Amino acid sequence: MELRHLRYFVALAETLNFHRAAEKLHMAQPPLTVAIRKLEQELGAPLFVRGTRGVALTDAGRGALNLARETLASAEKFKAAVKQSVAGERGCLRVGYIGSATFELIPRIIPEYRKTYPNVDLILEEATSTDIVRAIARKDLDVGLVRVPLMEAAAVETHIVDSDEFHVAVNENSPIAAHEQIALEQLRDQNFITQSSVSVLHPATLAACHEAGFIPHVAQAATQLSAILALVRSGLGVALVPARAARAVPPSVRLIPLEKPVVIETACVTARDNNDAVVRNFIELAIDTQ
Secondary structure (H helix, E strand, O other): OOHHHHHHHHHHHHHHHHHHHHHHHHOHHHHHHHHHHHHHHHOOOOOOEOOOEEEEHHHHHHHHHHHHHHHHHHHHHHHHHHHHHHHOOOOEEEEOOOOOOOOOOOOOOOHHHHHOOOOOEEEEEEHHHHHHHHHOOOOOOOOOEEEEEEOOOOEEEEEEEEEEEEEEEEEEHHHHHOOOEHHHHHHHHOOOEEEEOOOHHHHHHHHHHHHHHOOOEEEEEEEHHHHHHHHHHHOOOEEEHHHHHHHOOOEEEEEEEOOOEEEEEEEEEOOOOOHHHHHHHHHHHHHOOO
């Protein structure tokens, strides 16, 4: 039995006339008559009673009509699902993201993506930039929101989707807190609290200080930005943190812009050989929402 035979059956059941059913199906009447007869032979029961004024459904035909309609509707849903998958409108997307992306990038991208592609299941996983890139290489993640430049060579393509800059996080009781802006070289005698070495922000901090003419004295390192800000709050030192972190700054900590901005960027990355439409749609949306 073929789906077209079910379409023929439903069309004839709804019109009860071979001529009108053939017109509705955009086909000649003789092939329709032959197809219905073959369907009845395959089922082993008549579906219609033929008469001089048309046809009428048999009990078997009436009992099969709703199921035939449901089967055709399911077939259309199946075809639509396949088309949506090919277009990247259906499926599953595993996204890795760095913690600082939660300040603005995730709230900017994810709601828009869910609205545009409601049939794609999103799996979000927080990790460091290095771990995200490694997971992409293992195919454990499809796409990532990471800090660049990357600390390890990787076979990924990179698309910048957000630009931020370092601000200085200081305890509000520090004399530095009185500044509206500050030159980085003025911090050469301060203790620094930095991201741990697994974060791209760690070498970025060292490079910025080196550019300013000094090597920072690192008093403490932490993995999470919340921990860094807590250590600043406790008075252990100052830290260079993304300006976007302003929303997460605890009481008694102040962020001060640098006189000479130090730009830090976030990129959307995926494997170079990944041409999956779901991934491509996410990257395009991340770029377009800047």
